[in-house]
Amino acid sequence: MDSGALLFKQSSIRPGQQKQETLTARGIAQAMQAMNCRAVGIAPRDLAGGIDLLKEIQDKQNLNWLSMNLVDPKTQQPIFIPSMHVVVDGTGITILGLTDNQADRGKDANYSILPWQEVLPEAIARTAGSTDMVILLSNYPEKINNEIAGTIDGIDLILQSGHSTSNKPPNKIKNTLLAQTGARGKYLGLMHVNWTENGQWGENISDRIRAEQNRLDRINWQIGRMEKRSRDKNLENDKRYKQLTMEKDLANKKIAALQKAKEQATGEPCSFTNQFIGLKSSMPEDREIQAIIDQTTLEVNRLNRKRVHTSARQQNSVLSTLAGWQQCRQCHPKQVSFWQTTDHAGAWQTLKQDNQQFNEDCLLCHVTLPYYDADRVRAENLLLQLPASLNTVGCEACHGPAAAHSKDPEVAQTILPNEKTCLQCHTPDHDDNFVFSDKLGKIRCPRG
Template sequence: MGGLSKKAFQIKRIGDREKLPFIFLDGGALLFKQNTFHSNAHQQQADIMTATGIARAMELMDCKAVGIAPQDLAGGVDRLKEIQDQQKLNWVSVNLVEPTNKKPVFTPLIRTKAGSTRIAILGLTDDQGHPGVTREKYTIVSWKDSLPGYVKQAQEGADMIILLSSYPEPVNREIAQTIDGIHLILQSGRAASNMAPLKIRNTLLTRVAARGKYLGMMRIHWTKTGFWGQDLTKKIRKEQNKLDRINWQIGRIEKKKPASELKNNSLYTTLLTDRKHTINAIQALQKKKDAGASDPCSFTSQFIGLKSSMPDDTEVQGVIDQTTRKVNAFNKKRKRATTALPHTSLDKLAGTQKCEECHPVQVAFWKQTSHSSAWKTLEQGNQQFNDECLVCHVTLPYYDLDRAREEQLLVQLPKEFRDVGCESCHGPAAAHIKAPESNHPLLPQEKVCLQCHTDEHDDNFVYTEKRGKIACPKG
């Protein structure tokens, strides 16, 4: 959730700076990380609290519409309807329908304006290769059966049509190739990388990377042609800049050379020819621009990385903090009430105190690193009951959050496994302690670190640099 407050700050900053009409949209995959709900009822409750907080933050950010991805349906259609009603968010999908009458469960089409441009927004939910399969209270039908009719409906009274799609890129390419009238497809962030706008016929397809680490922004110059092309004003300016450079070079040569030598100067004659061509190009472009009707629609785009050092929007950050405290209090109450015993997976661990018996020099060094105070940082932020944070601030036999939750490793974790201990990097050591000669600890590889030092949680992590700071001394 942390990136939302930074995203909100950037949106406000850009709006204040550019003084242009804008709309904020999200392609979907917003509420839950997985397509299916966690089997544990308590974890379901905690996830719903988080999802509600996310939706509230998006409402504060004045999000005009959100596409519905399979991840958003993890809690079921009724849950998503509740969140929509509570937070007044517009969830859109043309192909998420009721099983019996095939009517859309949510709004299929939203109309809005950006300045004088009339915009229609459609949503499309990925059927994951199984169109028409009836799930609990809904069916996701094929885009081929549902989308064309709504595009035709959207064209009435709209200058521009935007599609929020959670389908993968190959399907979105096919949509752009086969359906006329869609001007922009915003693909929900299922991929790890951003994708700059790609023009397919008269449709732009773009994507912002998953996990909310970037804010995608497009500046669109919309004209009555409704066709994407190059901004003539910018192209004229570019040619004018070129002409200025040519004139500057010609002027320098004319100052240095006598007039009698200029005729035989090859660079000078080339520049004169270039100047003539550039002037002709400017005049031709200006003529097109003056005609008006031939001026195509144009755009620029950028992806803004949401670094941890960026400022936060205070109102949205307040929602995030409140949600986090609520989830943490719920988890605290649940864990104190549980009678579950630690899972046998923990038997593979020995604990840093046992390591110290044979490796006092290394453990003494470890105590000076931030790994040794990982639990303390959680307590200072009152996050020691937040599974999302907890999993990477303790010593576990593995760092798969879903599996750790399933085996309830985080519910009754013994105190000796608090902090990021030796076995977080070198692997479980109980077998090594029993038979040191035949069971050797692992040498840490980059992939071990990247289980927790992800872009989402540590955008300054460089393995070669960090390894030098925490590598155990010899001896």
Template sequence: MGGLPKKIYQINSLSSSDRSNRLLLDSGNLLFKKNSIDRRQNQEILTAETILDIYTDIGYDAVAIGPLDLAAGIDFVQKSYSHGFPWISSNITGPDGKPLFTQWITRTLGDIKVVITAVTAHPQKEYKNINIQPWQESLTKTLVTIKEKKENAFIILLSSLNNSENEQIAKRFPDINLLIGADPHRGNISPQLIGNTLLTQTAKQGKYQGLLEIIFGKQRIWGHDTTRQLADLQNKLGSVNWQLRRLKKQSKKNGNENKYTDTILRLEKEKEELNREIDTSKKLLTQEKKTGVKNDQYNYRFIGLKKNMPNDQPTAEKLILLNREIRELNKKNKQLENTSGNLSTLTQNMVGHSVCETCHETQAEFWKATRHASAYSTLNKKDKSLNLDCLPCHLTINPRKLDSQISPDPGYLSYPSALRSVGCESCHGPGREHSIAPETFTLSRNPEKALCLACHTPEHDDTFNYAPKLSSIACPSE
């Protein structure tokens, strides 16, 4: 969520002059990070509702339903859909086979009809009251209908399928002009042409904003920007000519007559080829100016949402309000729910850094000067000490209970003060048995890279480098 105010700021900055030629699209897995969540009011539901509110305010044109968007059940998605949120999916149906959501929408950019459709990947959890139709069937039917009703339309597919399936779709359905993916296992994918389909995607979790500028031609076939291509070729020719002049000058010096012969010959051939390409581009540009016939063209960039970039203030204020709501909700849950059973499981065989300090005083003093020692206090300063999304990475967690995704647990709300920091046992493992019989029960010396990456994700620490970071926090030797 931290990158959302920066994302919205970028969207507003890029399209403030003319929003009529803008499309805001998202390929799904927008709301949740897990495959299944409790449907009762909790911070995951509150967060999802805030995301829906922000996306509605900014004016998204279409959002595909991804499998993670179904984590709270189909009713949650349908409720926002009934209130006007632009969910689309061509392959989610009810038990009767009828579509539950809009299968495709049309937008007009200039004099071009743009049609947006979507396919939803199968969720890991099965739902009794919905069916996810195979994309092979749903896309075939949907594209036939689109082609019948919207001749010469520019067709965009939003897909939460994996990249391999997206490539299959691009090869099988050449009528799709642009395919925007949401494969969680892939990061940014620069636009690549497969047949006549341009395939791309932006990395998940709001670290980047993808910008694709399309210059529509009169034919729905991807081509090149001839003017830019000509300029690039002329720049390359200028560079080759400069190298040739320099090498020929060098070769005239005594002893250098044959030193650069092969390189000069290679550059002369390259110069001839560039001149041919420039001549072809000039002829094509002249023809385009006469006939006005152009293919579709594109420019793109991925905008990294760095910490020092500006925030959209209204969005930032909504996140502040969300944090307050989460705090009050979890404060109430902490008072109402008995988490002792859960807590004992989370903290099993953990003793806290003060016990470690009785034998390892030098190491403890070193640790106290690291940011790990003050990890929990930073949450207090930011008023997030009751945020279950934040807590696991600011407490002493048994590393044996971690995987690549740290799951929020209500037990963290009642964590003992001795474990409110990223303490010794976060890296070395539970210390109770070791504190009783240190010779018999030894601990791990260094944490595995995967353990560090569970918290030091690109979303929260985009400069993390395992080896130097480990060296900087490694305790002194005995």
């Protein structure tokens, strides 16, 4: 299961990226299906490609979108399945989808999103008696999910997504457990649930009785020792003794209450274990999923290769500030020769070997574009048609645009890179062991 915010990075598609982003979205859906995903909630971001794309994915990739409050504006009826019922090991489970209605969704009149207060209480009421367990897939922020758990009874588990990048150990509000896995596919959340007739989350009562019994034994031992040591003294007025006897009474009462609860409960309370599995790059790839990724990225590359010839480069571009590495050779031959031995010089070639040299999601870090301003670079349509001299992580990726400096080095200065410069590209996603001081040594240009 997933609570949504899967398909797109933002709530709208960037200009010119319609095809690449919908291709990628389809690939993601295909991979989710290959991983046996039973149900996916719809977050506002999943709507970036429009309702029709979601419908198409539902039909072609067999992915079950769930949302009870994403409705047709005319009929007010859900556009996708509001909930589904599955039986796992004899336990009937109802899964409900809820879409965050707080985002501004622009002018799309194809759908509206109702606030949870209008639909959720009724939907939960309808499940009463007909299911053993209720799971809500919600992409509302945590604060609202907490409010939902606090005000509506009958939801056993809320899986949330889309608003935070961190893992959160499950936390319980009344009888609702709330759980969340870090965003963007970095972790897998693995939760084992032991759901019993009891229907209430709790620690195992027998364990609690045993713990209480141990406590009582310790108290009795302390009381016994005090009595033994002060045979003649009157202990009635001893503060410590009084305290211990009071604790003894309390422990006895607690054990009695727990034993009674145990007799009355139908079965043991429900329990779970939870684990986060970090999806590190060192983990072996799954063959089937890798094939989907390869196919998707190859299609993206093919698609963009065609675009190269149809999209016009804008005038007044950031390109005019860049010289390209060949320009530097005349005055800095030593540094150029050194740089050519570093991996940076072959960064674009690396993409080409993978048939990814037209994938705009990769190019940003494998070419020379100084102000790491993805939006501007994309708006100017630069990535696909850089001159060969910039198709590499060249001098100006670290030293800044140097066209002016090359013409008149006395007047126009360059910059020297610091850690921040590197981190624009050496992000944890692409380099999970970047230590500046270590790596600097490998690429620092020679003096003179």
